[in-house]
Amino acid sequence: MAPVPIPHLLTIAGSDPSGGAGLQADMKTFSALGGYATSVITAVIAQNTQGVQAVEPVSAGMIRTQLDNLLDDVAIDAVKIGMVASREVAETIAEALLRHRPRWIVLDPVMVAKSGDRLVDDEGLRAVREVLVPLADVITPNLPEAAALLGTPTPRDLASMEQAVTALSALGAPWGLLKGGHLTLSRCPDLLWTPAGTRWLEAPRLATQNLHGAGCALSSAIAAELAKLAPDERRADDAIEAAKGWLHRALEASERLSVGRGKGPPHHFHAWW
Secondary structure, three states: OOOOOOOOEEEEEEEOOOOOOOHHHHHHHHHHHHHHHEEEEEEEEEEEEOEEEEEOOOOOOHHHHHHHHOOOOOOOOOEEEOOOOHHHHHHHHHHHHHHOOOOEEEEOOOOOOOOOOOOEOOHHHHHHHHHOOOOOOOOOOOOHHHHHHOOOOOOOOOOOHHHHHHHHHOOOOOOOEEOOOOOOOOOEEEEEEEOOOEEEEEEEEEOOOOOOOOHHHHHHHHHHHHHHHOOOOOOOHHHHHHHHHHHHHHHHHHHHOOOOOOOOOOOOOOOOO
């Protein structure tokens, strides 16, 4: 029997022993959306649903070896990049992806955990902005991450989100989603930018605390949906919308899980279990 072709997906990210965020969540998302999941670990993180206790970055040399061995063997359709702790690591990732260029690159500029714990130092932040954002097809910052990338105050309303998107799009990624969940509104407004302009994507605000790893899941879902597009199709809008809808349903179903004593994860396999 001939093998069934399915998208090959790669997450380059830090770990989460609780399975709700980081590369574990990315791999769950890829699998839930019909992709074959591969991974390269950038940091070992001691964390759970209540917070981050310790971060131990993986050396750039080991990251390079992981990438070279994987990409020399497996043809990757879409990549999701998560936590990057240093300029050396950012440049290592960029060099490998330029050499083995996948069809799509999604960057989730992870800098602060949901618990508020800082994950990346100032030099790592500059590397994300200067090295990885211009490499990406899609970036997915939340409001604090957008402020960190731009060196500006955190957007506090819809008007300042629009101003931030103007500046974010100038950093080089042709598509992006500025996530507005930090605003205290009855709905969650995300602002999508594309080569053709901007538009709002809104969803009802859910009464749940199960947001651990929600940003990881969203960016991974975008990568998974992009990988389903035809090889010559270069329009990310529908994939981003589909991923947002999938995450909303995963958050709705998260109450079916009982994981940890803090902020639980979305239900990645809500359509399967």
